[in-house]
Structures are given as structure tokens and as C-alpha cells.
Amino acid sequence: MFLHTFDLGKTAVWNWKHSAKEKLKTIRENNKSATNSTSTKKVRKNPFQKENDSLKEFIERLPKMEFHYCRNETSKYYLLPEWTSKMSLYDYYVSDWCSSNYVASLSVAKFNNTLDTENVSLFQPKKDACETCISYKLGFISDDMISEKDNDKNSKEYVFAVDVRALLSAPKSNVSSLYHKSKLNIHNCCAFNLKTK
Template sequence: MSIWNWKKGKDNKPDNKENVRKNPHEAEVKSLKEFLKNIPKMESHYCRKHTSKLYLLPEWLSKKALYDFYKSDWCPSQNIEPLSIAKFSNTLEIENISLFKPKKDECEKCLSYKLGNIPEPEYREHIESKNEARIEKENDKKTEEFVFTMDKQTVLLAPKSNVSSLYYKTKLCTHNFCVFNLKNKDGYCFLWNETEGGLTSDNYATIIVKFI
């Protein structure tokens, strides 16, 4: 196309219809985007403030596994040819979608220190505060008072099933806030879905007050 335009010269440009390059896989790309749209996704548990990336459920441990599911389940049902795995991976990046990988939470200061964004003294002060907090926690365990820790589980999608047809069904975001008694090892779970409440400070304050 470039050589053809050079040959015609600036004063003899082809019309707009000749200039338009049609994507030979337009239907396949549209079908792939529909597949990714229908697969349930969730926000990051720890990085919601810093990224808009969406994560797939941990049923697929690799892009290859997800691609195989797309090729064997979605494409035959849509009567369409699957795209290459390279095009599949590229579309995942364009749509800002990633595989879900559970990992331990890491605070911003520790991560910033690893990247060289904060000085050594500030990092050391941060570590000392962390160690002091852990010592206080151990001391609290030795007192007569009850000691509780609280944390929220990662976002769950319900219902959960390995039946492929259910992957494309609309699912509810479900939240689980846990309180643990360090003295007698009793755990308490407060479970609700997105139709019953959100993730605001009011929701957590209500749970803590009711628990106390």
C-alpha cells in the first residue's frame, strides 16, 4: 500500500475507500472481546487505588490455560475460528486484563524502598515501627483482656462452579470480613454481597460495633 501511494504521488492520491485497510480478522477480534467481557473479573484486593487493571478468577493458572478454554469452549459455541495465542495475549493487554495471582500484601514504603524511592533512614524507622507493633501484639496476648485481629478476604464471586456455562453468567461480588480472637482462637466471619452493602468505612464500622 505504501509503495502504491508513492507511485501515485501526492497530487494523485487514491480516494478514502482505497486507503482504508480492513482487518481480515475483525469478526474474530470482536468475538474475543465479547468472550473477555463475559468472563467474570474482579478488582485488585490491595491495589485498587493505584490501578484499574481487572483480574480473572484463579481457575486459569496461565494464559495458555485460558487460551485453551477460549479455543475449545467459546469458539465452537460461536462457530468462529480462534485467533492465535499471540493475538489473544495482546488483546488481554489492550483490555487491561490480567490473570489473578494471590500474593502477600506489601506496604507502599517497603515497595518504594526496593525501588529506591525512599532513603535508608526512613525505611529503617518504618521497620522499627513494624517490629515494635509486633512486640506490642505479643505482649497483649499475655494480658487478661481479649485481643482481636481483623482483616478482609479478597473479593469473592458467587456462584462458584467449574461448569463452563456458568463462567458467562452474571455474578455477585461477595465480601467476607473476618475477626479473630487471639486468646481462644475463635474466628468470626461477616459475609455480605454487593446488593446488601459496599466497602465504605460505614460498613466496617457497623460490623465492628455489632461484633463488640
């Protein structure tokens, strides 16, 4: 109630209290013996250490996956597609995790910063593993079949990879009436020359 009445943050009040204690302690030491006054610096504790540790544990326990095609480009881990936005993940953190663990929730900004420092991303990259690579990883395809791709690249003939990209909506608009009345779904088919890139 005190913090909300004066629109203060927990850290500011904690620092005031800590500095007042230190000043009072210094005055008492000076009064006892002016000759043997030794100032010892204390390491200040983080008043939100418990909350920070709880948030890191929450992020560690989320199921994450490493993407096959993006390993050379990024070291990030990606959350499963249940989470459509950081805000929905934050709401889950507040309502489910904090309430069940009896821990105060941190701010949205601190939540987003922690996701970044822990190298976790919400949105999946556009590139995903192909069925052949997944089958090879599971042991359904032999090494000979995978080596055929390299042989094809080294041959004189052209080699193309063809894929259908994500479904696109046209026209692209956030106006709900236009979106629902005139939506056209487009399958964007792409071809890539593996030899010439």
C-alpha cells in the first residue's frame, strides 16, 4: 500500500532503508571508538533474487527445440508453437507459475530481457527440417541415400530443390472486415538451384 500510495518502486525503498541502516551503523561505530573505525564494504543483495531465480527456472522448464536448418546461423532455442506472443507467455508465467510457486511476478520488460539473455526465442524461423532429414535422423533412410544429394550437386546436370513456403493471405490487411470478406490464400512455390545457388 505504501509503494502504490507514493508511486515508488521496491528497489528505491530498499536502497533508502539499506543506506539509512549503514549510516546509523557508522555513527554508532564512531561513537564507540573513534580511533579503531574500520569501514567494511558489504555486498548489496538483490532484493529480487528469489523472483529472478524463479523466472530463470520457469524458462529452463519450458520445452524448447533447436532448428535443423538454422544451426549455423543462430544458437537460439525456440519455444513450441503454442505461444503466439510474448504477452501470452508472460500471462501464463504470472497466472500459472507465480501463483503455484507463491512467488511475486517480475515486470514484462524484465521477462523479455531474461528471455533474450537466456537465448530463447518465441517465434520459429521460417526454415524447418525436411521429411528426408527427419527420416534420416530417425534411422529410416540409409547413408547411401543422403550421399546421393552430394553426388547430384557434383554432377554436370542442374539440381533444383522445390518447396512450398508458408501460406500467404492477400490482400494483407489488419482491418477485420476486409480480412474476412476478401481473403485469398496463396501457396507460394519456390525453386532453388543447388549448383548455382
